[in-house]
Amino acid sequence: MSAAVVTGGDPDRHQPTEHADTGVELAGIGLPSPVLTASGCAAAGRELDAFFDITELGAIVTKSIMLKPRAGRATPRMSETPSGMLNSIGLQGPGIDAFIENDLAWLNERGARTIVSIAGETVEEYGRLAAKLRSTGGFDAIEVNISCPNVADRGQVFACRAESAAQVVQTVRRSSDSRIPIFAKLSPDVTDIVEIADAVIRAGATGLSLINTLLGLVIDTTTMRPTLAGTTGGLSGPAIRPVALRCVWQVHQAFPTIPIIGMGGIRSGRDALEFLLAGATAVSVGTAVFHDPSAPRRIHTELAREVRARGFDRVQDVIGFAHRADDRDVPSPASAQHATPAPQETSSLEDWDFITE
Amino acid sequence: MVQQIKSEVLDNRRVGDYHVLSLTAPGIAESAQPGHFVTIAMGGEESSMVLRRAFAIHQVASRGVYGGTLDIAISVAGTGTEWLARRRRHDVLNVVGPLGQPFSLPKQGVSCVLVGGGYGSAPMFMLAQALRERGCRVDMVIGASTEDRLFGVLELKRLASALTITTDDGSSGVRGTVTDVLDNVLQRAGADVVYACGPMPMLSEVARISTKQRVYSECAVEEAMACGIGVCMTCVLPVIGADGATRMVRSCVEGPVFRGDRVRWRDINTIPADAIGAPDSGGES
Numbered sequence: 222m223s224a225a226v227v228t229g230g231d232p233d234r235h236q237p238t239e240h241a242d243t244g245v246e247l248a249g250i251g252l253p254s255p256v257l258t259a260s261g262c263a264a265a266g267r268e269l270d271a272f273f274d275i276t277e278l279g280a281i282v283t284k285s286i287m288l289k290p291r292a293g294r295a296t297p298r299m300s301e302t303p304s305g306m307l308n309s310i311g312l313q314g315p316g317i318d319a320f321i322e323n324d325l326a327w328l329n330e331r332g333a334r335t336i337v338s339i340a341g342e343t344v345e346e347y348g349r350l351a352a353k354l355r356s357t358g359g360f361d362a363i364e365v366n367i368s369c370p371n372v373a374d375r376g377q378v379f380a381c382r383a384e385s386a387a388q389v390v391q392t393v394r395r396s397s398d399s400r401i402p403i404f405a406k407l408s409p410d411v412t413d414i415v416e417i418a419d420a421v422i423r424a425g426a427t428g429l430s431l432i433n434t435l436l437g438l439v440i441d442t443t444t445m446r447p448t449l450a451g452t453t454g455g456l457s458g459p460a461i462r463p464v465a466l467r468c469v470w471q472v473h474q475a476f477p478t479i480p481i482i483g484m485g486g487i488r489s490g491r492d493a494l495e496f497l498l499a500g501a502t503a504v505s506v507g508t509a510v511f512h513d514p515s516a517p518r519r520i521h522t523e524l525a526r527e528v529r530a531r532g533f534d535r536v537q538d539v540i541g542f543a544h545r546a547d548d549r550d551v552p553s554p555a556s557a558q559h560a561t562p563a564p565q566e567t568s569s570l571e572d573w574d575f576i577t578e
Numbered sequence: 579m580v581q582q583i584k585s586e587v588l589d590n591r592r593v594g595d596y597h598v599l600s601l602t603a604p605g606i607a608e609s610a611q612p613g614h615f616v617t618i619a620m621g622g623e624e625s626s627m628v629l630r631r632a633f634a635i636h637q638v639a640s641r642g643v644y645g646g647t648l649d650i651a652i653s654v655a656g657t658g659t660e661w662l663a664r665r666r667r668h669d670v671l672n673v674v675g676p677l678g679q680p681f682s683l684p685k686q687g688v689s690c691v692l693v694g695g696g697y698g699s700a701p702m703f704m705l706a707q708a709l710r711e712r713g714c715r716v717d718m719v720i721g722a723s724t725e726d727r728l729f730g731v732l733e734l735k736r737l738a739s740a741l742t743i744t745t746d747d748g749s750s751g752v753r754g755t756v757t758d759v760l761d762n763v764l765q766r767a768g769a770d771v772v773y774a775c776g777p778m779p780m781l782s783e784v785a786r787i788s789t790k791q792r793v794y795s796e797c798a799v800e801e802a803m804a805c806g807i808g809v810c811m812t813c814v815l816p817v818i819g820a821d822g823a824t825r826m827v828r829s830c831v832e833g834p835v836f837r838g839d840r841v842r843w844r845d846i847n848t849i850p851a852d853a854i855g856a857p858d859s860g861g862e863s
Contacts, residue, residue, distance in 0.1 A: 261810075262809060262810065263809055264808065264809040268807050268808045268809050268831070269807075269809065271579075271580050271807075272580075272582055272807075284811075289855065290854050290855035291855040292825075292826045292849045292853045292854065292855035292856045292857075293811060293814070293826060293849070293855075294849070295847055295848050295849050296801070296802070296812075296813075296814060296815070296846070296847050297802060297847070298811070298812045298814075299629075299802060299804045299810070299812040301627060301628065301629045301658075303626050304626040304628065305628060306628055306629060306804065308804070308810070308812065310810070310811045310812065313811045313814065313826060313855070314855075316855070450847060458628045459626075459628070508628055509628075510805065510809065511628060511629055511630065511804045511805045511809075511810060512619055512625075512628050512629065512630065513582075513619065513672065514582060514674060514805070514807055515582055
C-alpha cells in the first residue's frame with residue numbers, strides 16, 4: 222500500500238486540497254491554467270464568456286485571422302462523424318484590421334490572455350499579419366496556422382513540407398517583436414511530424430501547436446455525392462485524440478525543451494492530463510465546445526482534480542511525466558506510488574515532494 | 579440571457595409523426611420569446627455524437643414546483659433525434675438557451691399571417707399568442723406532405739382567426755403546398771406582416787410572394803448548425819445588410835429569424851460573388 226494513502230487520511234497532519242495548482246509557464250508566459258481554447262472553436266472568446274469567465278482560462282486562442290475579410294466556403298460546411306466532425310469553413314473572418322479593432326480590443330478590455338492565430342495565402346501575407354500585430358500589441362503569443370486543410374490548393378498547406386513551413390515561421394519571427402512567443406501549428410497529415418517540427422524550430426518557432434485537423438471525406442448516400450460543399454474537410458473531435466497524442470509524444474521526445482500546446486479531441490480533464498503526460502505544457506479545447514460550451518472551464522477544474530488525485534501538487538509537474546525512465550530506475554518507494562494513482566480524497570502533499578524535478 | 583442547464587424530461591408524447599418533449603427549463607423558459615431556440619446535447623457525456631441539436635421552442639409554461647418548463651417538437655431524422663425521441667420522464671438532458679434572434683412583434687394591432695411547413699408550425703404557437711395579446715389578427719397556413727406530418731392542427735384552429743391547411747397528397751385540407759394558397763390568404767386577410775418557419779424552399783417562396791405583395795415578412799430558417807452559439811461558422815447564409823452589402827451571416831446568432839426580403843434565397847449554399855470576402859471580391863486589406 223502506498224504511503225500516500227496511509228498518511229493522507231490523517232486530516233490533522235495535512236490539509237489536502239482537492240485541486241492541484243494549475244499555473245504553468247508556457248514559453249515564458251505565466252498562465253493560471255494550462256487549458257486554452259482551440260483556434261476556430263471559440264471565435265474571439267466573446268460568445269463563450271456568456272457561459273464561463275474566460276479570464277480563468279490560460280488564454281483564448283482566436284480563430285485564424287487573414288489579411289482581408291473572407292467569406293469562407295459554401296455550405297454545407299459540416300458533417301458529424303463517429304466521435305468527431307468534419308468541417309470545411311474555409312477561414313471565414315473579418316480580416317486583420319477589423320479583428321484588431323473589434324475582437325482584440327474586446328479581449329484586452331476583458332482582461333483575457335490572448336494567443337492570436339494567423340493564416341495567410343502566401344509567405345508574405347504571414348509577414349504582413351505579424352507586422353500589423355507588432356504595431357498593435359495587446360496579445361501574448363502568435364499561433365501560426367500553417368496547416369488549415371480547407372484551402373483550395375493542397376499545395377498551400379505549408380505545414381506539409383518542411384521547407385515551406387520553415388519559410389513561413391521565419392518570416393513571422395522576423396516580423397514580430399522578439400519577445401513574443403511564436404507557436405507553429407502543424408498538420409498530422411505528414412509522413413514524419415518530427416521532421417517538420419525540426420524545421421520550424423530551426424526557423425525560430427518558440428513552440429508548437431499539435432495538431433490541426435486531419436483531412437477527411439464524408440459521402441451522402443442519399444445524394445451520392447460528398448456531403449461537404451468543399452468536398453473534403455478537417456476531421457476533429459475525440460476520434461483523432463490518439464493521433465494527436467502520438468504527435469505530441471513524438472515531438473516532445475525529440476525536442477524535450479520545446480513548449481507544446483496539445484490539442485485534438487480533448488473533452489475531459491483526464492484527456493487533458495494525457496496530453497500533459499505526453500509532453501504538452503498547455504492544451505487547447507476545440508470540438509468539445511460544440512458539445513458543451515462550458516467545456517474549457519469544466520476541463521480546467523477536472524484536470525486540477527485528476528492531477529491532485531495522482532498525488533501531484535502542481536499541474537506543471539506532470540508535464541512529460543509519461544516519458545520518465547522505467548519506474549524501476551526511480552528511487553523506492555516512489556516507484557509504487559507512481560504506478561498507482563492515489564484516491565483523490567486521501568493523497569498527501571508531503572509524500573510527493575521528492576518526485577518533482 | 580443564455581443559460582446552460584441540466585433539464586429533466588417531464589413528458590414525451592406522440593403528436594402525429596412527431597414527438598413533443600416537455601422539459602424543466604428554469605431560467606430559459608422565463609426569458610424565451612417566439613422564434614428562440616434551444617440546443618440539446620445528444621447521448622450523454624461519453625456520446626459519440628459530438629454536436630448538439632437545435633430545436634425551436636414550441637411552448638413555455640410555469641408549472642408549480644418545476645418552475646419554468648418548455649416544449650420542443652422533434653422530427654426523427656437521424657441517430658440524434660432517434661435517441662432524443664426515446665427519452666422518458668425523469669431523464670436528464672443538457673440544454674442551452676434561449677438562443678438566436680426571436681421574431682419581432684408589431685407595435686400596433688395589425689393583420690398577421692403565420693405560415694408553418696411540417697413541424698415549422700411548432701414555434702408559431704407562442705408567436706400567435708403574443709400577437710393576439712397585442713391585438714393583432716392572426717391567420718395561419720400550415721402544410722405538410724401528409725396529414726400525419728401536420729403539427730398542432732386542433733390547437734392552431736383555436737389560436738387563429740382562420741386556419742388554412744394544405745397537404746401534398748390531399749389527405750387533409752387543400753391538395754398542394756402552403757405557397758399555392760398564400761397569395762389568396764394574404765389578400766383575404768389584408769396582411770401587413772407574414773411570419774414563416776419551415777424548409778428553405780418553402781421560406782424562399784413565402785418571402786418571394788410576400789415581397790411581391792409588398793408585405794413585410796420574417797422567416798425562421800433551419801440551417802445545419804454545429805455549435806448554435808456563434809463560434810463555429812457552420813450555419814452561414816447570404817444576407818443583405820442595411821448597408822446593401824451581402825455578408826455570410828450566422829443563422830444561430832444573427833438568425834434564425836431573418837427578414838424575408840434580406841435573405842438571398844437563391845444563393846443559399848453558395849458564396850455569392852459580391853458577398854463581402856468572397857473569393858476575388860477584393861475586400862479591404
